[in-house]
Amino acid sequence: xxxxxxxxxxxxxxxxxxxxxxxxxxxxxxxxxxxxxxxxxxxxxxxxxxxxxxxxxxxxxxxxxxxxxxxxxxxxxxxxxxxxxxxxxxxxxxxxxxxxxxxxxxxxxxxxxxxxxxxxxxxxxxx
Numbered sequence: 001x002x003x004x005x006x007x008x009x010x011x012x013x014x015x016x017x018x019x020x021x022x023x024x025x026x027x028x029x030x031x032x033x034x035x036x037x038x039x040x041x042x043x044x045x046x047x048x049x050x051x052x053x054x055x056x057x058x059x060x061x062x063x064x065x066x067x068x069x070x071x072x073x074x075x076x077x078x079x080x081x082x083x084x085x086x087x088x089x090x091x092x093x094x095x096x097x098x099x100x101x102x103x104x105x106x107x108x109x110x111x112x113x114x115x116x117x118x119x120x121x122x123x124x125x126x127x
Contacts, residue, residue, distance in 0.1 A: 008065055012073015020078045046079035050086045 023045070024038030031037040050071065057067050075082045084107055091100035 005065060005068055008069040009073040009076070012069045013077035016074040016077025016079075018077075019074070042079045043081040043085075046075055046082035047085040049078075050075055050082035051089070054086055 020042050023042050027038035027041050053067070053070055053075070056062070071083075084104075088100050088104045091097075091103060
């Protein structure tokens with residue numbers, strides 16, 4: 001991959017991260033902080049946007065650089081849940097229903113277990 005592509009992804013990731021923070025701040029102001037409404041909003045918006053982009057690129061083509069800037073860059077900085085959602089949808093659409101379900105369930109379970117494991121290690125290490 002060319003340095004130009006890495007730069008596009010880098011800039012897109014920064015923009016996506018700034019958007020994520022703005023959504024989190026807005027949701028905290030609107031709905032409070034007792035529920036992770038910002039994360040929920042980011043995941044749903046990111047997944048919807050990934051679907052829109054994937055549909056657009058499937059039918060229109062466009063350039064690889066634009067696809068990487070928008071999906072890997074902006075949406076990658078905004079939320080990786082959108083990539084997870086697209087991967088699950090693609091498996092499902094290919095007729096790999098069991099694999100899609102195992103991937104979705106396994107990803108969520110492993111992610112939550114990973115957070116608990118990381119917390120336990122740091123608590124033990126820093127105690």
